[in-house]
Amino acid sequence: MVRKQFVVFGLGRFGESIARALSEAGSEVMAVDVKEELVQEASVYATQAIKADMTDVEVMRSLGIGDMDVAIVAVASDMESSIMATILAKEAGVPCVIAKANSEMHAKILKKVGADKIILPEKEMGEHLARTLVSGNFVDIIELTSDFSMAEMPIPKDWIGKSLIQLNIRNKYGINVIAKKTGDKVQINLSPTELLEEGITLIVLGDNKCLEKIGKKNDNQ
Structure with a gap:
């Protein structure tokens, strides 16, 4: 059985819990965050743990996420990062992009830039x-x-x-x-x-x- 490949952008509580669960289930997981300490923690369980600024287009493009099956954008508190990560994941050819939003307006923007599924916590x-x-x-x-x-x-x-x-x-x-x-x-x-x-x-x-x-x-x- 071919293992599914996931990339998780943002390793706060939500992103970390998903990245860890997917890793423990045997999936290949690339975990990405701008904070060094969160990346270090993820290196214990993720296939790859990478420190990257999600607003830096060149850095994001260098990650090589085109072969991923699913991208999970878990940085709802930073709207610019969540929008950029969503755009670049779709640009790279990731077939399914799931993005967390912190408001209905944020959700509409993410949908417009290509997110396939939006997670609005209260809803x-x-x-x-x-x-x-x-x-x-x-x-x-x-x-x-x-x-x-x-x-x-x-x-x-x-x-x-x-x-x-x-x-x-x-x-x-x-x-x-x-x-x-x-x-x-x-x-x-x-x-x-x-x-x-x-x-x-x-x-x-x-x-x-x-x-x-x-x-x-x-x-x-």
């Missing part, structure tokens, strides 16, 4: 809550792209007492388990031989169609 939170409420199989769902989400789900009954390696989840179901949650405690980097216990929830990442199938599996138990 998204309302839609996100509605989607979670109507999907009884999941505790929580975060849509990363139109066809790719991160979800928190109760452990299916027939997974209890088995390990990730026994279940072969990635190959069998097309999703990646990135963490488990026991109460408020979250454990990442699960050992493939660790037995999954009753009562936990799993944080998974995958294609929405695959998540829908695993949700129906929980429905039938």
Whole structure:
């Protein structure tokens, strides 16, 4: 299976969480920010971590992002950087550009300069809550792209007492388990031989169609 390639512009809380989750799911991630300390932190988990001023056209063009599948522009607080990153990602030929906006006007500008999907936090939170409420199989769902989400789900009954390696989840179901949650405690980097216990929830990442199938599996138990 060919690994999807993502570039994430802006490594604040939103951008960092997406870059980290995508990396842990096995995707190739280029993480870009103007702040050295954020780039250093990202170098631990990202395929590439690059310090770059997103308003510098020549620097941005030198990144070579044309082969990326998705660009995520997560610098909503800096309108100039978000607009430039969006324009240059589309200019480079990135097929899907997702940009975070901090207002309806900002969203309209990003859409005009080529963003394929806009994330408006307050609007998204309302839609996100509605989607979670109507999907009884999941505790929580975060849509990363139109066809790719991160979800928190109760452990299916027939997974209890088995390990990730026994279940072969990635190959069998097309999703990646990135963490488990026991109460408020979250454990990442699960050992493939660790037995999954009753009562936990799993944080998974995958294609929405695959998540829908695993949700129906929980429905039938």
